[in-house]
Amino acid sequence: MSTIKTEAAELTPSSVVRRPGRGGGLIHLMWKYKALYVISLPGIVYFLIFKYIPLGGSIIAFQDYNIFKGFTGSKWVGFANFTMMFQHYDFLRILKNTLLIGLYDLIIAFPAPIILALLLNELRLVVFKRVIQTVVYMPHFLSWVVIAGMSVAILSPSTGILNQLLGLFGIEPVYFLGDNAYIRSVLVGSGIWRDMGYGTILYLAALAGINPDLYEAAEIDGANRWKQTLRITLPALLPTIMILFLLHIGKFLDFGFERVWVFLNALNTENGEILDTYIYRSGLLSQQYSYTTAVGLFKSVVGLVLVLIGNLLSKKTTGEGLY
Incomplete structure (x- = not known):
């Protein structure tokens, strides 16, 4: 009791x-x-x-904003700025450039760190592996201004290393930075060179968490390195790949102002200009604050919709998602 x-x-x-x-x-x-x-x-x-407090400034996309009258004194115009955006003679061309460059970046640049991480993971000489990893990671610390200067030196039609190599095969010099046909490739390629090593770190960290017993069991069953990669490595990397993919498509239209602006000139603007540089020219240089805020809001809404759709499809197919 x-x-x-x-x-x-x-x-x-x-x-x-x-x-x-x-x-x-x-x-x-x-x-x-x-x-x-x-x-x-x-x-x-x-x-x-x-990030959050500046969202209140999006209200000027629905106003004829006057910097002297402020938010409360400016005239409301509703969706007039959005209508003007789609009717502008240059907007559809710039939107097309942004979509194409973003698509190239998604198809070519996004898988690059994954491939590099898989290749580095197969190296057995640790010292060589660390050296390669350090070399490919170092460009991430360079600014886009420095990278643009290096690109000008490498791609110069007269003194550039690339054109000198082409000359050995009897090919005429090409002005890569002055030709609309090459500017998109230059933008995407420079981004791969700069950020591929940084992205590789995330995938190498995920690879380090794979149980080595799985590879030993697969090897006993007769699986070669290629089959081990397909059956063990890639499935283990899939959650990390999907999360980074969803984050990437969220900024599909946000390719980066500085990344493009340093490469633009009068000869390649036709295919090189994107929404970020267009916002800079129209918003800051021409002082069309309401109009460019509408363009920026359009970008944000498209990014949000892509993330929601991508997250839904990812959860249905792989069971992984952002939330």
Whole structure:
């Protein structure tokens, strides 16, 4: 009888620990992990100030914005800026350039880090592997201005290394940065060279988490390296690939202003100009703030729709998604 009373006393409400989800549970949980919340506070403040609060400025896309009258004094025009956007003689051409460059980047540049990670994973000489990994990672620290300067030196029709090599085979010099036919390839190729090594790190980290016993079992069953890659490595990488793919398509129309602007000139603008450079010219140089805000809002909505569709298809096919 005394044992039952003791057990009952131990189960009194005052001694039961509240779980998250009940009254006071959230505060208790936050206090328990207060160190983690304090560490994350600078990141939260950064996103609030530079990402979420500026979203309020999107209201000027529906106004004839005047910088002296502000948000409250500017005239409302509804969707007039969006109508003007699609009726502009240059907009469809620039949208086509953005879509094509984004598509090339998705098809060619996105798989490049995956392929490089698989190749590095097959290297057995650790020192050689580390050297290669460091060499391909270093360009990520260069600015686009430096990369553009290097590209001009390499692709120059008179002194460029590439044209000198072509001359050895009797091919006439090509002005790659002054020809609309090559500017998209230059933009995508320079991005691959700069960021391929950085993206490889993520996939190598995922490869490091694969259980080596799986490869040993497959080898005992007679699977060669190619079959091991198809049956073990790629399925293990699939969750990481899908997450990065969804993040990539979210910025499908956001190719990057600086990345393109440093390569543009009067000879390649026809195929090289994208929405980001168009927003800079029309918004800052021509002071069409409402119009370019509408273009930027259009970009954001398209990116959001692509992420939602991609996430839905990913969860149905692979079971992986962003949420």
